[in-house]
Amino acid sequence: MAAKKKVMDRVLTLELVRVTERAAIAAAMMRGRGDEKAADQAAVDAMRNELNRLEIRGQVVIGEGERDEAPMLYIGEKVGAGKGPELDIALDPLEGTTICAKNLPNALAVIALTHRGGLLNAPDVYMDKIAVGPGFPDELVDLEMPPQEAIKRVATEKGVKPHQVSACILDRPRHAKLIEAVRKTGCAIRLIGDGDVAGIIHATDPETTGIDIYLGVGGAPEGVLAAAAQRCIGGQMQGRLILDTDEKRARAERMGIDDPSRIYSTEDMASGDVLFSATGVTDGNLLDGVRFGHGVTTTHTIVTRSHTGTQRWVRTRHQVGETFEFVD
Numbered sequence: 057m058a059a060k061k062k063v064m065d066r067v068l069t070l071e072l073v074r075v076t077e078r079a080a081i082a083a084a085m086m087r088g089r090g091d092e093k094a095a096d097q098a099a100v101d102a103m104r105n106e107l108n109r110l111e112i113r114g115q116v117v118i119g120e121g122e123r124d125e126a127p128m129l130y131i132g133e134k135v136g137a138g139k140g141p142e143l144d145i146a147l148d149p150l151e152g153t154t155i156c157a158k159n160l161p162n163a164l165a166v167i168a169l170t171h172r173g174g175l176l177n178a179p180d181v182y183m184d185k186i187a188v189g190p191g192f193p194d195e196l197v198d199l200e201m202p203p204q205e206a207i208k209r210v211a212t213e214k215g216v217k218p219h220q221v222s223a224c225i226l227d228r229p230r231h232a233k234l235i236e237a238v239r240k241t242g243c244a245i246r247l248i249g250d251g252d253v254a255g256i257i258h259a260t261d262p263e264t265t266g267i268d269i270y271l272g273v274g275g276a277p278e279g280v281l282a283a284a285a286q287r288c289i290g291g292q293m294q295g296r297l298i299l300d301t302d303e304k305r306a307r308a309e310r311m312g313i314d315d316p317s318r319i320y321s322t323e324d325m326a327s328g329d330v331l332f333s334a335t336g337v338t339d340g341n342l343l344d345g346v347r348f349g350h351g352v353t354t355t356h357t358i359v360t361r362s363h364t365g366t367q368r369w370v371r372t373r374h375q376v377g378e379t380f381e382f383v384d
């Protein structure tokens with residue numbers, strides 16, 4: 057029997073913008089200061105305050121870490137005003153703490169909401185990921201095929217040569233072989249220091265970002281957040297947890313993962329009516345960073361919803377006055 061389709065109250069879409077805007081502004085006040093922890097803390101505090109104003113009964117599924125290691129926005133924390141729909145939440149108040157501390161491109165404040173049970177409870181381990189944007193035939197690329205094959209398929213579908221395709225990969229020693237294999241095809245690689253949520257979102261809009269495909273191993277929680285974005289924007293993504301020790305396998309099992317080698321589709325990681333919002337902290341390829349002006353702070357956000365596929369690009373001018381107090 058088909059499950060009853062649960063649809064979010066669309067008013068929440070704009071509420072979510074407020075949540076990532078506040079987190080991004082708080083992080084941006086700390087950007088470029090070389091202090092990752094302080095930037096992260098500021099973003100966490102701001103996001104939590106704003107989330108607790110929403111009329112939802114939310115539960116953090118992907119958050120700042122386990123309860124004993126994260127005082128706020130930990131996995132399992134209840135958030136929201138305590139009335140309204142029961143929702144699961146994936147969040148990263150500052151995705152790219154190092155990027156923010158160095159004021160490099162593409163640090164984001166991100167959040168995704170869906171119905172209870174709609175997000176993969178991913179442990180904080182690595183995940184192998186592959187993603188392309190919308191407009192390609194289903195199952196064009198997957199994690200089982202050699203990366204060279206994935207690049208060739210993207211090239212063929214776009215009607216270009218492999219050397220005209222661009223891939224985004226985290227710049228890590230663990231990717232040496234992957235990078236070598238992809239370079240053999242002639243494909244251009246954009247190596248990023250951090251921030252694979254942004255990297256995967258970039259693959260959804262190659263015309264703007266110049267990125268056609270995302271490949272490689274990053275954090276599993278970031279994988280779920282990226283999958284939520286992909287669900288809304290319509291791209292394809294696969295993820296496979298890297299559970300290479302008994303300890304990690306046991307941890308995953310405790311979180312309900314019974315098949316350690318399972319390949320997750322976008323929908324396996326984020327199902328139902330998903331809402332996703334990301335605000336730029338530092339300037340990026342898709343989103344501008346926060347701008348501080350005379351009594352006005354400007355933010356740039358993408359907010360999207362899987363039920364309709366609508367994407368809103370929201371540029372907000374916050375009247376903050378000289379004291380930097382928000383008028384609520």
Ligand code: VTB
Pocket residue numbers: 151152153226228249250251252253273274275276278
């Ligand atoms: C990525 C990236 C994050 O962690 O998931 C990455 O999105 C993976 O972990 O911004 P390693 O740094 O251990 O490679 C981040 O870079 C955050 O640390």
